[in-house]
Amino acid sequence: MVRRSGEIHNVRGLGISDHVCWVFDDPECYHARLIEFFADGLDLGLRLAYFSDGPPDRLPHDLRGLDGVDELTARGALQFHSVDDVYGSGPVDPDVLLENCAAATDEALAAGFRGLRVAADATSLLRTAEQRDAFARWERRLDQYMLRHPVSALCAFRGDELGSDAAAEIVCLHPLIRPETSPYQLFSTTTADGADTADFAGVGLRGELDLLALDLLTRTLNRAVGPVPAPMWVIDATGLGFIDHLNLVALDDFARCRDTTIVLQTVLSGPARLARILRLNSVQVEVLT
């Protein structure tokens, strides 16, 4: 599946496996993106799944601007799900959610749709650190699943309620994000040499990794990334604009704990010089020309 990655200002024109995180303060801003995302999804022939923590009778208001909500609902092209019913109140269970997502995708395909398009405001699921760690693991599993299946998702959160640091814990796991909502992105992708396998999707790394990203990177690696391939884990870092020694050492520490070697594919030559100076044992920098 061809997927986009990077920073975006709207959600128009996204594909059947694209995965975007939209942090918002203004509900109208989220609403505009929601309608864009769903309207495009209908044009692509996708079944729409809208997740909300509001009552069912708010659906027409939440999706105002989307034509024919009643007709879409009646013919199964638009489904409404309660956040409480699907996610529960405590930390989410990624295994259960992935099963549900896979089943819903299969149902959509069986019903004649080209895939599933999901939108959710998950703010209420991210209030505690424990909730965010579990949700981060879920986002990672979902993103890996989406790489090879026709599921696209708009994951939205209230930035003013969570705070930028808490929001970044989830934002950083999406291939498409709003500018300045995370110092980096770690997501599933097909690597330059097609190194993804049946068990492990390739991983892409974008953004800039310095002192302000260090705690977030360490947390993401230790709490959300999950199993990684060994003896070598190839990371497509062609979108990485900068990495300092603290973050290279963090990657080295993580790789050593997981008995693997990280191969960081980058277009920058600086990280290779830095890795030689540091004499890292578990990170190799491969400069792509």
Place this chain on the structure above:
Amino acid sequence: MRTGAAAGHRGFFHETALYGSEQELLSILTPFLVGGVDAGEPTLVALGEANERLVRSAIGRSPKISYLSGTYSRPASVIASYRKVLAAHVADGAEQIRVVGEIPNPGLGEPWDWWARYEAAINHAYDDFPMWAICLYDTRITPADALADVLRTHSHVATADGRHLANDHFEDPVAFLNQRPPARGDALEASAPMVELIDPTPAAARRALRGVRLAADALEDLMIAVSEAVTNAQLHGRAPVRLRAWAGDDRVVVTVTDPGPGPTDPFAGLLPASDSPRGGCGLWIVHQLCSHVTMSRDGDGFTLRLVAGSAKLPVPSQAG
């Protein structure tokens, strides 16, 4: 068993040789190099182009002598490289390693202050190894103040008549390093900086300098060095951190100043603060990526000065 003038010595035998002619140079080096080969000791030659040609033509072909061209790039990098090479020789069973070296000479415009720190620091940094080094200085071009530093940082002096004299001017390296005079500013600093930032994030510092004109690799190295310098000030210094930058035709100068006291480690920048890269590496990395680095303290606090591009200074008018 160690041989020659270093026989019976433990650790680093640090000798200098001050020469005023090619004949004097060869009188000092030939017995040193031949002695190393005859004793079966690893014998390394790290000289500038002209003196390497001179030695090769005098000694003739000798597969037992290793010529290391372009060794003396940056002091911190040289220390890291030599320690690795010395460790490998010791692991192979070497009981002494002989090295003759020629540091970039301030008489030819090379910045001297960080090489003076190097000469003092290696009395500590190489003392884990049975190394006998002769550091060559040409009295015809080396400025008087640099020669004075040379005599303060070498425990012995090799003479053209074959003697190896204990040097009464030698100082404890920590004392030498703690008494360094304040670093001189770069000439570019006389003009208004093109960038001045107060308490920048590392990302803001990089953004401010991304457009400077440098070769691609030098620009990337400057981005890393500036980011590490600002990070270091934030982690170990005090607010406010002030970054200033100047761009000339062939170089970029960046200063990062904070009102704190700066590092207390006399070897800061030349050696990592600890054996593990897990901490204390920022200054050491900066010293390996820039053409010149100085550290100084004054009424404003601690200033780290980085130079990317050409670090050459105007050639002094008098030597020796």
